[in-house]
Amino acid sequence: MKGGAAMEIWASQLFNGLSYSSFLLLIALGLAITFGLMKVMNMAHGDMIMIGAYVTYSTQLIFSSFMPQNMFDYYFLFSIPIAFVVTACIGWILEKSLIQFLYNRPLDSMLATWGVSLILQQIARTIFGAPNVAVKTPSWLDGGLQIAAVTLPYKRLFILVLVGLCLTGLYVYLYRTAAGRRMTAVTLNRQMASCLGVNTRKVDAGAFALGSGLGGVAGCALTLLGPVGPTVGTNYIIDAFMIVILGGIGNLKGTLIGAVVIGLISTFVEFGSSATIAKVVVFALIILFLQWKPFGLISTRSRALD
Amino acid sequence: MKNISRSSYALLFIFLLCAPLFLHDFRVALLAKFLCFAILAVGICLIWGYTGILSLGHGVFFGLGAYCVAMYLKLEASPTGIPDFMGWSGIVELPGLWKPFANPYFAISAAVIVPVLLALVLGYFTFKNRIRGVYFSLISQALVVVFVTLFIGKQEITGGTNGLTNFSTAFGISLTNRGVQQVLYFITVGFLLLTVAFALWLTKSRAGKLLMAIREGENRVRFLGYNPTSFKVFVYCVSAALAGVAGGLFVLQVGMISPEMMGIIPSIEMVLWVAVGGRYSIFGAVIGAILTNSAKSFFSESYPDFWLFFLGGLFILVVLVMPNGLVGLGKSVGEKITSRIKKKEKEDVQHEAGPYVS
Numbered sequence: 001m002k003g004g005a006a007m008e009i010w011a012s013q014l015f016n017g018l019s020y021s022s023f024l025l026l027i028a029l030g031l032a033i034t035f036g037l038m039k040v041m042n043m044a045h046g047d048m049i050m051i052g053a054y055v056t057y058s059t060q061l062i063f064s065s066f067m068p069q070n071m072f073d074y075y076f077l078f079s080i081p082i083a084f085v086v087t088a089c090i091g092w093i094l095e096k097s098l099i100q101f102l103y104n105r106p107l108d109s110m111l112a113t114w115g116v117s118l119i120l121q122q123i124a125r126t127i128f129g130a131p132n133v134a135v136k137t138p139s140w141l142d143g144g145l146q147i148a149a150v151t152l153p154y155k156r157l158f159i160l161v162l163v164g165l166c167l168t169g170l171y172v173y174l175y176r177t178a179a180g181r182r183m184t185a186v187t188l189n190r191q192m193a194s195c196l197g198v199n200t201r202k203v204d205a206g207a208f209a210l211g212s213g214l215g216g217v218a219g220c221a222l223t224l225l226g227p228v229g230p231t232v233g234t235n236y237i238i239d240a241f242m243i244v245i246l247g248g249i250g251n252l253k254g255t256l257i258g259a260v261v262i263g264l265i266s267t268f269v270e271f272g273s274s275a276t277i278a279k280v281v282v283f284a285l286i287i288l289f290l291q292w293k294p295f296g297l298i299s300t301r302s303r304a305l306d
Numbered sequence: 307m308k309n310i311s312r313s314s315y316a317l318l319f320i321f322l323l324c325a326p327l328f329l330h331d332f333r334v335a336l337l338a339k340f341l342c343f344a345i346l347a348v349g350i351c352l353i354w355g356y357t358g359i360l361s362l363g364h365g366v367f368f369g370l371g372a373y374c375v376a377m378y379l380k381l382e383a384s385p386t387g388i389p390d391f392m393g394w395s396g397i398v399e400l401p402g403l404w405k406p407f408a409n410p411y412f413a414i415s416a417a418v419i420v421p422v423l424l425a426l427v428l429g430y431f432t433f434k435n436r437i438r439g440v441y442f443s444l445i446s447q448a449l450v451v452v453f454v455t456l457f458i459g460k461q462e463i464t465g466g467t468n469g470l471t472n473f474s475t476a477f478g479i480s481l482t483n484r485g486v487q488q489v490l491y492f493i494t495v496g497f498l499l500l501t502v503a504f505a506l507w508l509t510k511s512r513a514g515k516l517l518m519a520i521r522e523g524e525n526r527v528r529f530l531g532y533n534p535t536s537f538k539v540f541v542y543c544v545s546a547a548l549a550g551v552a553g554g555l556f557v558l559q560v561g562m563i564s565p566e567m568m569g570i571i572p573s574i575e576m577v578l579w580v581a582v583g584g585r586y587s588i589f590g591a592v593i594g595a596i597l598t599n600s601a602k603s604f605f606s607e608s609y610p611d612f613w614l615f616f617l618g619g620l621f622i623l624v625v626l627v628m629p630n631g632l633v634g635l636g637k638s639v640g641e642k643i644t645s646r647i648k649k650k651e652k653e654d655v656q657h658e659a660g661p662y663v664s
Contacts, residue, residue: 041440101626106440107360108625111581114574115621122614234570238451241444276459283452287431287445294435 011150013271014264019156021263022163023225025256026218027236028243029170030211032255035244037187037207040099040109044117045240046233048212051090051120052083052219053228054128057135073138076220080162083216091212095205103204117233124230132227141224155224162221166214170252173210183207239266242286248296257297314589315502322495326488336603337596338491338559343579344595345494345501346552349545350580351591352505356514357541358521359438363446364576366453367421367546369568371553373457373464374420376563377404378413379473379481390472395462403463410477417554418547425546429539438524450573457565469564476558487559494555498592501548505588508544517541575617581624584631594631 031045056079063075094116102109141158144151174180185193186203194200222232243262247254262282270278293299322341326334346368353359380389381404388400407413428449432442457464464470479486508514519527520534527534557563566572575598583594598620605613628635 035440039440041444098622098626105625107358107443108629110360110362110440110443111574111577112622112625115618115625118614118618118621122611122618125614126611238444238448238570242448245441245444274459276455279452279455283448286448287428290435290437291431294437 008150012152013267015150015152016156017264017267018260019159020267021260022160023218023221024236024239024243024263025259026163026166026214026221027240028247028255028259029166029252030214030218031240032244032247032249032252033183033214034208034211036249036251037183038099038103038204039106040102041106041113041241042099042208042211043110043113043237044094044120045212045215046237047117047120047124048087048091048215049219049222049233049236050124050228050230051087052216053135053222053232054124054133054219055079055083055086055216056220056223057128057133057228060135073140076138076141080217080220083220084213087216087219088209088213091215092205092209094212095208099208100201100204121230128230130230132229132232134227135223137224159221159224162217166217167256170214174252179206242282246286246289246296248299251296251298254296254298311589318589318592319495319499322498323492326491331484331487334491335487335559336600338487338494339556340596340599341491341494341498342552342556342559343576343599344592345498345555346549346576347579347583347591347595348498348501348505348588349548349552350576351585351588352508352517352548353541353545354577354580355585355587355591356509356521357517357538359538359542360443360577361446361542361545362443362570362574362577363449364545364549365568365570365573366450367425367549368553368556368572368576369453369457369563369565370421370424371417371550372557372563372567373470373553374407374413374417374550375554376470376473376557377407378410379476379557380470381408382476383472383474389465389470391465391468392462397462401463414554418550421546421550421553422543425543426539429542430535433535433538433542447570447573450568450570454565454569457568464565467565469562469566470557471562471564473561481558481561490555490559494559497551497555501551502588502592509588513537513540578617578621578624580631582620582631584633586630587633590631590633593633597632 027045027049030048031042034045035041056076059079059082060075063072063078067075098112098116099109102112137155141154144153145157146152172180174184182193182198182203183206185196185198186200190200193203218236219233222228222236226232239262243255243258245258246262247256247258265285266278266282269281322337325337329337346364350361350364353361381387384390386393388397389404392400407416428445432445437445457469458467461467473481475481481487509517516527516532516537520537524534553563579595579598580591581594582598583592584590601616602613605616624631630637
């Protein structure tokens with residue numbers, strides 16, 4: 001009997017870990033795409049999550065005041081594409097107005113995007129106020145799925161499904177459509193792609209918008225996990241950076257594995273001890289891992305030195 | 307050019323030494339705080355401006371230095387021998403970690419040694435594997451998150467979010483005394499002078515040339531037969547030590563340290579000070595730290611909401627418009643003026659010479 005209870009705890013922890021991983025993956029994918037393509041590490045990516053979350057909150061407010069009561073439960077489904085479009089537009093504007101001047105200056109781009117992040121946070125604070133706001137979960141996401149004494153909350157299942165859909169969409173886009181293939185080509189060899197007639201500037205702007213949009217979708221998912229505040233993105237963005245480092249650049253498979261590994265380790269260590277210890281352990285493990293593979297899990301082999 | 311820079315250093319230090327004569331006590335205390343930051347900024351200038359390594363985690367070294375000194379001050383301020391916050395968590399015996407900090411000399415040397423050791427370990431394990439650029443910056447930022455959560459989480463040992471505060475004496479002398487504050491101010495100026503002198507000497511030396519060479523092309527340095535790893539670890543340790551010194555001096559004068567002061571945002575602001583002043587110039591780092599912090603205290607006194615917009619805008623402005631900071635701006639303005647004067651002189655000469663030529 002005792003063994004059975006332990007199994008249940010492990011199974012539900014595994015499930016929690018996987019759903020946290022998938023959430024982190026959604027954030028890290030956006031970062032990995034832009035970093036792999038333009039070598040620009042977007043420190044304002046966390047704020048795309050924040051904006052996505054606030055868009056969800058606003059959609060909820062609009063639905064509760066202008067829509068019939070029975071429609072309210074479906075606001076969440078509407079908020080996902082809206083959040084994607086809004087954050088993608090902001091990302092596109094950001095690329096056109098700022099990022100394009102910072103190519104080949106990776107360290108400076110970190111500082112400049114950090115400045116953008118501060119401004120976005122302050123704007124959010126001015127509009128929505130400093131205290132956290134809560135988003136009401138639609139009723140169809142309450143409760144959970146019962147599988148042999150283990151309860152899987154619908155919210156977390158929904159996040160898993162959402163991430164699965166995003167991954168499939170991204171895969172189809174990157175490998176099955178002409179625009180996505182152009183993006184892959186520029187990631188692999190910018191100059192050659194440019195010689196073959198790909199408009200790399202257009203691809204860059206598109207990729208930045210796509211990455212930001214994924215951040216916005218992650219923001220929607222975040223509202224299911226907790227309250228929303230102006231600095232909510234900062235809490236998750238560092239983990240996402242670590243995933244990009246662990247996974248290696250320019251490779252989405254590495255990002256996927258990195259997200260699963262970090263999500264699972266932090267969930268299990270946190271369960272075994274505390275959130276504080278989990279942060280320390282994950283950091284130490286990453287440093288140790290980099291001793292073995294300095295360029296991440298999957299790195300493109302190349303003879304070039306710099 | 308050399309004379310200009312020498313006289314600007316002289317002017318700066320004369321100003322700093324005379325400041326207590328004409329500034330209000332409150333402003334002098336603020337200035338003392340900014341001078342601590344200036345010491346730290348010189349360290350960041352060495353590692354970022356000269357060596358090209360962007361560390362977003364110097365708040366940790368600053369915090370460690372500050373906590374080391376603060377632990378001593380806290381013990382001296384606790385008549386029972388156990389800091390008050392430990393009593394609230396029900397601890398009756400002083401933890402082993404705290405015991406050696408009852409000795410002031412141990413605490414002061416730990417304020418330098420602990421940051422250096424951390425920098426040595428982290429620097430060795432990252433630079434050895436040629437982890438650099440953005441990767442190192444992100445790792446150094448993760449270090450901040452680790453330390454801040456650790457310091458907040460281990461509340462019974464570190465004082466949690468409140469940090470350490472309510473100090474009374476150091477070496478048996480009251481810290482709030484006006485004379486003591488002034489002496490501390492001059493000690494800080496002295497440390498800043500030493501730091502600047504050391505940094506100038508280092509950058510002029512062969513090692514300093516190598517640091518710049520690493521910034522320009524690390525692999526070429528490697529091919530020339532030098533080992534960039536040891537130089538990078540060295541400069542990381544130096545800047546960590548300076549941050550530790552800054553932290554120790556800071557806590558003596560400000561009288562408190564909390565995890566909030568070593569967090570992600572303060573750490574990246576430290577980089578901004580250097581960027582505003584001019585990342586390739588030690589003088590720039592010093593005035594950048596003083597000016598940015600003066601602006602911060604001015605803005606957050608009068609327009610607290612506006613400050614974050616200003617700060618964010620400053621990051622973007624410094625990167626896009628003036629990558630060489632105020633020093634670079636001053637230099638280009640100076641060059642323009644001198645070239646205009648020269649041009650005018652030339653024209654005047656031609657003018658005067660005119661009639662004779664024709």
